[in-house]
Amino acid sequence: MSDKPTQPAQTVQPTQSTRRTLGEVSEREVIQAITDAAPSVINGDDAAVLFPGQPNSRTVVATDTLVEGRHFRLDWSSPEEVGQKAILQNFADIEAMGARPTAALLSLSAPPETPLEVVRGIAAGIGTRARRYTAELVGGDVTKSNQLIVTITAVGSLGGSRSPLTLDRARAGQQLVAHGRLGWSAAGLALLERFGRADIPRELTSLVDAHCAPWLSPNRGMIARAAGASAMTDNSDGLLRELQLLCQRSGVGIDLDSAALAPDDLLVHAGQVLGVDPWDWVLGGGEDHTLLATTAKSAPSGFRRIGDITAGTKSAQHNVCMDATPIQHSAANQGWESFQ
């Protein structure tokens, strides 16, 4: 993760002109602020016509939404971080098929009292992150609502003739490999809930950054597909929950390696500060969008082995073990529920 850009929470110093709200400017100005912050030559007509893909490439699409107060808080995250997170979580879904993200659309719903500067910041975060993938914000829609809601639709390109890396293609005998942190986002959220953003202990700020603007090295999904991975997903809702779904879809079991997953020093320290078992974050925490792949070959570049795929059945309730022992951890029965 050495190429992770530094992402401090931005302290916006609004001038008179940037303090204007969406209700005070025309729709055209709102759209202009977005396209200035995340420009693309193919944005601005009824629909965006994407650049032609490679011959025989297929189009891959996914959508994911961030709701203020539910998935982010603007006293914890800067608008730029919200935009970055929105891109990362959507592009991770494209990458998890082994495809290359190429474009994004933004549907932004916001109350009229939202400062234009917030919209500009979200668009800047989207533009910055999309460019890391040589992707562009190619279209979108703005609407008035009671709550700030950021919906991104990601578009990708799946080249070549290999299968996409679907959830049903894990096979016993493969190893389970991961690209990205596990547990950092959940630890960051716990720290924010205890301290707020301003009072986070200095040595733990990387965990909070990992929550507010998680980072993955671009195009690792495509690399894994080229290197022979067969199934892949990303960690949105918690490691055990994601792996259970993979097991059910593929009819396999998983044996995790506790040594490979053991919480690092930072998670252990945060656990001590908060009085929490850091394994809770590793096994139950989602939102880091870490790529989880299965492969019969060696771990693709940027991935590390975290376990093995074992024999199993689609109907088994709990097919995930650690060190050959069934996991009793409460995270095995929990996970993110959208409407609770």
Add this chain to the structure above:
Amino acid sequence: MSDKPTQPAQTVQPTQSTRRTLGEVSEREVIQAITDAAPSVINGDDAAVLFPGQPNSRTVVATDTLVEGRHFRLDWSSPEEVGQKAILQNFADIEAMGARPTAALLSLSAPPETPLEVVRGIAAGIGTRARRYTAELVGGDVTKSNQLIVTITAVGSLGGSRSPLTLDRARAGQQLVAHGRLGWSAAGLALLERFGRADIPRELTSLVDAHCAPWLSPNRGMIARAAGASAMTDNSDGLLRELQLLCQRSGVGIDLDSAALAPDDLLVHAGQVLGVDPWDWVLGGGEDHTLLATTAKSAPSGFRRIGDITAGTKSAQHNVCMDATPIQHSAANQGWESFQ
């Protein structure tokens, strides 16, 4: 429009089991209700891998959002109608490029007290309309919010080597042609505001239907492109506003033909009932998503001539005339503003 299906407002007769709310069921049940109502074999993984397009075809994408209380009311529209309208307005954007709609993604944000039956109805409306285009709901996302918000992203395929029908390709000497009603949706909204859905005068219900679930004959955009149309848009925000944008992008003027646009008997009658000049609806009303194209050839099948493209400049403020006279109508200076 003889193939328009009848779309009565559905009177849901909930059984005990269908009265459950989103907060009372698991996220899995919500997603299952959606995929049962709008099934697709390529839905259900991290992202959807679309069927391969024709050789050399390009992918076209657009997104549009409906917010409860802003774009629809559930005492005026059935959930099925909301889903139908969400598909129509997004697919019209794909069609307006001359492309063929192939897939849709749904991002649904809803309060936990929303009945599951409402979600099922929206998804059924999406599925019904998408099938008319041989398109499918291929993915999506559900989240908790304060307000019911339906965001659709539409995906289409642009085959062959002709240019897409962008806003900047109108040329003087072409004729302006339209497919679809003009003014009916706005008249329907005015009727709903006066009478509510239950008390609409019987002879005027088609206008209300045109507002709640507007209808276009599928694939007219692709037909127009094949027949030599060069520019196209759809009427989202009002006829004069859309045409002014077309003029500015193309650097042309437009001379509308009053005989071709004159309000039909139903609009005239609704105008008498409400004490409104029906020209307001024709010139200022949007949301019918009528396709507006320019062509140097004869009107494509399903399109009728409504005016001519004349010489003009990109900087002209008002380039739209009627019968060679500048339009003084107030609709020329109005239009839909998202945050007012």
